[in-house]
Amino acid sequence: MDIAIPIYDDFTALDAVGPYEVLSRLPGARVRFLSAEPGPVRTDNGMLTLLAEDALADVPAPEVLVVPGGVSASHFARDPVYVDWIRAAHETAEWTTSVCSGALLLGAAGILDGLKATTHWLDYEELASFGALPVPTRVVEQGRIITSAGVSSGIDMALTLAARIAGDDVAKAIQLGIEYDPQPPFPMENDEAMRERVVAMLGA
Secondary structure, eight states: OEEEEEOOTTBOHHHHHHHHHHHTTSTTOEEEEEESSSEEEEBTTSSOEEEEOEEGGGOSSOSEEEEOOBTTHHHHTTOHHHHHHHHHHHHHOSEEEEETTHHHHHHHTTSSTTSEEOOOGGGHHHHHHTTOEEOOOSEEEETTEEEEOSTTHHHHHHHHHHHHHHOHHHHHHHHHHTTOOOOOSSOOOOSHHHHHHHHHHHTO
16 A cells, blocks of 8 residues: 655755654555655755655655655645645545644645545645635545544544554554553633744744
8 A cells, every 4th residue: 555745845844854754654555755756855054864766757656645844845735746746646545634734735736626635734724725614623534534633633634544545453452552642731822922932933
């Protein structure tokens, strides 16, 4: 089972690596990081790179598609190399998924038109501009399309997908194996003051 994760300059590391950690444990899975051309691709903090061993064109029809987000997602949502490949891959994929602002690339490919979908809360408005119906939910399933909210929710999405592919028991075993049992040290604060702090930190 080919699982393709297309990466691009300034993508968010956990958006890609979180699902990779889950999905690489599925029986028979082959997870492949792809880019426009093979080679190192830097993440959005500039301090980490992942190696894309194959070009997008080398994997035209993966069974599973996982599109990560990043600070450059809006830019790559206008890049025909990525958008056209995602559109074509979706036609034959068993599952098409996104993490965080990766949903913008799905939207640009016309995949989310009229569907409920989620993304990072900073990107709801842009997601809606592609015809999607943004909802503030961690994981949204619409048939064979699954979108997830910001960054860490990609792990939730991947576990949900693992259950759909291989059954709940396999997904539960993967969850235990990676010891995914979130107990954040702080309650989630999403008031105006905290949102302004986040925007300032991100330079958004």
